[in-house]
Amino acid sequence: ALPSQLQPHVSRPEDSTFLQDMFGERSLQSLVKVKKKKKKKKKSLPLKSPVQSLLSVHDTVAQKNYDPELPPLPDDIDDDEDSVKIIRLVKNKEPLGATIRRDEQTGAILVARIMRGGAADRSGLIHVGDELKEVNGIPVADKKPEEIIRILAQSQGAITFKVVPTIKEETPSKEPQMFVKALFDYDPKEDKAIPCKEAGLAFKKGSILQIMSQDDATWWQAKHQGDANPRAGLIPSKQFQERRFALRRPAATLQSQRASSRRSSGFRRSFRLSRRDKKTNKSMYECKKSDMYDMADVPTYEEVAKYQRESKAKHRLVVLVGPTGVGLNELKKKLLIADPRHFSVTIPHTSRAKKGQESDGVEYHFISKHLFETDIHNNKFIEHGEYKGNYYGTSLDSIRSILSKGKVCLLDVQPHTIKHLRTAEFKPYVVFVKPPTIERLRETRKNAEIFSAKDDKGSAKPFTEEDFQEMIKAGQVMESQYGHLFEKVIVNDDLSAAFGELYQALRKVENEAHWVPVSWTHS
């Protein structure tokens, strides 16, 4: 409040800026706190005016004489070594935030990395490439890096380093503003390749990380978004992780391929929505595109930015995925009932003949087989399939038509379709609906019925034990193969609880900022 109180006495704008800056200075505020505490102790002394105190505090800050007094330097400095630097750092519980390595050719111990925001970085005294000569007067030339680390770990209080500074100029480090979403789980303790496990940063699939440095091609430095601790940790770089993943993959791909072909009946194969036409709803949909991973899809990191929908902007597309019978239709139905003016579902296209009471654009858009084929050719369908000689499909335009009415479009698709929907236009919010445990399925689905994929008649039957097992298995395969694309996972145990959770999540998507691929935020 002070700058505004002083405003009438300030004539020049520079003075006003100066005051704003000065009172905003964090170190100044800390000093004011110190001052207040001191004052409490010396109650008998007359109090200065707050402005006077502040100005004297400012002088102290300006002179920068608030640094702790460092102990005198050791006497035994070799005067001839004019390029040697003696550095004293006071060590507290925090690690130094630097790693060392031995140079293969010269045998010298070099500073390999300075972790951004760590103690060594903040000191500004140690740089990558500096050669370490001594620690606390102990020469390190003949020591193994592990031994040096032990000396450091055992040191208490001030540590003296003797280093030969590297000639290379460090560019001043600005806080980088690059954020990524991690698409895999990472635990440095399990990573044999990491140069220093303690310096690693653990994260989970979906974590948002701020990338602090990409100077090293193999090990990036990062911290968890919003983490108050300024020290960065090591994470495998995108390129390195992709390479490792590619080496490991043959086995994984084989396994998931086998699992998906054996269990294909567990994947949803319908357009789901059109329960008005139950007969065609089932088992008509075969996956056309290869379910195999293509190399470009190795899930490592994705650059993200915060996106908050503006009130007039179109809604994000809500995409629901989950194994057959898990309850996607039930959840969609509940949303439509809860707020029919807000939520909507697409109307599919079909090449089959219109039946008695049906009308065009209500149950289906009825089009000729020829036109359907042309539309397939022109990529008008996000998903399509054939059932009993007729085509069925969901067109991109049917999604657009809902979004342009300002409604939320609820779409359920097969998981491999998600990647085609991930565009700036649709900004899909992908919800994975997951089955609960088999025990809970038995309890909750006692009166429920499934349209069995194996039953061509399309009649609903009570769930069998095998249906439950397939649902769980298919859910697991989906999660391991496509989990990195899910923004929200909802377990459909108790139906109204699952609905409540979904409803809340969708409200948040509309009203709060979410991390989305950075390319979606460039308009």
Ligand SMILES: Nc1ncnc2c1ncn2[C@@H]1O[C@H](COP(=O)(O)OP(=O)(O)OP(=O)(O)O)[C@@H](O)[C@H]1O
């Ligand atoms: N949480 C739940 N508790 C009890 N029954 C449920 C629950 N969720 C869904 N059901 C019931 O399970 C059956 C299948 O649900 P639904 O039709 O919504 O599944 P789906 O995921 O759309 O699968 P598909 O379209 O492949 O049949 C329905 O009878 C539904 O009422």
